[in-house]
Amino acid sequence: MIIAVDGPTASGKGTIAKALAAHFGLPHLDTGLLYRAVGRQVFLDGGDPGNGGDALAATSFPDSLLDDPHLRTEETGGLASRVSVHPSVRQALYERQRQFALQEGGAVLDGRDIGTVIAPEAEVKLFVTASVAARAKRRFLEMQQRGVKVTLAEIEDDLRRRDERDTNRAVAPLVPAADAHVIDTSALDRDAAIAAAISVVEKALD
Numbered sequence: 155m156i157i158a159v160d161g162p163t164a165s166g167k168g169t170i171a172k173a174l175a176a177h178f179g180l181p182h183l184d185t186g187l188l189y190r191a192v193g194r195q196v197f198l199d200g201g202d203p204g205n206g207g208d209a210l211a212a213t214s215f216p217d218s219l220l221d222d223p224h225l226r227t228e229e230t231g232g233l234a235s236r237v238s239v240h241p242s243v244r245q246a247l248y249e250r251q252r253q254f255a256l257q258e259g260g261a262v263l264d265g266r267d268i269g270t271v272i273a274p275e276a277e278v279k280l281f282v283t284a285s286v287a288a289r290a291k292r293r294f295l296e297m298q299q300r301g302v303k304v305t306l307a308e309i310e311d312d313l314r315r316r317d318e319r320d321t322n323r324a325v326a327p328l329v330p331a332a333d334a335h336v337i338d339t340s341a342l343d344r345d346a347a348i349a350a351a352i353s354v355v356e357k358a359l360d
Contacts (some may be wrong), residue, residue, distance in 0.1 A: 193233025
């Protein structure tokens with residue numbers, strides 16, 4: 155069974171995907187981490203994330219980079235959004251994601267194009283979304299806990315820019331699959347969002 159979980163930054167898709175993987179006993183892949191690693195590698199190489207050649211060269215990043223704590227920063231998230239617009243980068247990472255999705259027994263993958271591009275044959279597709287205000291508040295609290303100095307307005311502006319890039323890129327834009335179940339987490343806490351997702355999957359499997 156393949157479960158595809160898509161959605162914008164800070165919508166809760168990662169939390170939901172991890173919970174679904176644990177509940178149904180499936181391996182989980184945060185595909186956004188791959189793009190963050192590419193963005194981070196471009197930075198380490200001194201390259202330009204807007205340059206397709208620099209971004210493609212960074213797709214050969216070492217696996218050890220996936221454990222780099224810098225991947226979770228807002229700065230690297232912005233770099234990930236910028237490198238992800240390059241078709242060559244998406245193609246380079248496509249095979250890695252497909253292999254994970256097609257492993258025996260199934261898997262849970264979360265990202266922005268899982269249900270539309272990476273695993274369109276997924277048995278269950280979720281599109282997790284939330285308002286910019288709700289997402290910004292969550293990310294702001296998260297940043298405060300980490301001791302990162304940033305304003306709520308700055309986070310909102312960053313999320314809007316990322317949404318603009320992700321939804322309007324020519325290749326694999328961020329859109330719900332035609333058969334995706336949309337879950338709006340704006341007014342849901344963590345447990346309620348997870349419960350809603352588990353319910354959708356269980357009903358789909360009946």
